[in-house]
Amino acid sequence: MLKLLHPVAGSLAFVMISTFWISTALSELFASTAVVTVVKTAIPWGFLVLIPAMIGVGISGFRLAKGRGGAMIARKRKRMPVIAANGLLILAPAALFLADKAGAGAFDTAFYTVQAVELVAGAVNICLMGLNMRDGLRLRQRRRASI
Structure with missing residues (x-):
């Protein structure tokens, strides 16, 4: 079950954060303030899916890494607290x-300042989560090759 939950929850969280980021960037660059309002007020509702996905992943x-070592697992373990802290301390409040x-x-200025911070923090999380997904896929390939 964990072998299914982990990639599904991770992919869902990655897609959610990427969707938040892309919709924000596109609405800010190309849409009216009415569209920006819809996007920005909808994103917190997405937390109802994102937060359980992040907890699940x-x-x-x-649990999957328990008793296992290696450089890729160590890198994933180092990234996760950064991803979580970034989400809890910067992205969710923003x-x-x-x-x-x-x-x-x-x-106003406060809106656009926080928006800029949110876009940078979101890009960081997208990159870190992407690296974790890459390493997870490599771990799965190695595990299959050794069977």
Whole structure:
């Protein structure tokens, strides 16, 4: 079960964060403030899917790696606290702040400053999660090759 849960939850979380990032970037660059408002106020609702997916990938990853070593597992273990801290301390509060500001129509300096921080932090998480997915696929290939 863990062997299925881990890649599904990880892929779902990766797609969710990527969707948040892309929809934000496209709406900010090419759409009206009404569209930006819809995007920014919808993102916190996505937490209802993202947070359980992140919990699932974290728990399943730790259980799958229990008793195993190696450089790739060590790298994945180092990235996970950064991904989690970035999400909990920067991305989630920023998303809630931006949803509130957008809902109030307050597209001011604070909005755009936090938006810039959120885009950078989101890009970092996308990159780190992508690296974890790459290493996970490599671990799976090695495991299949040794069977």
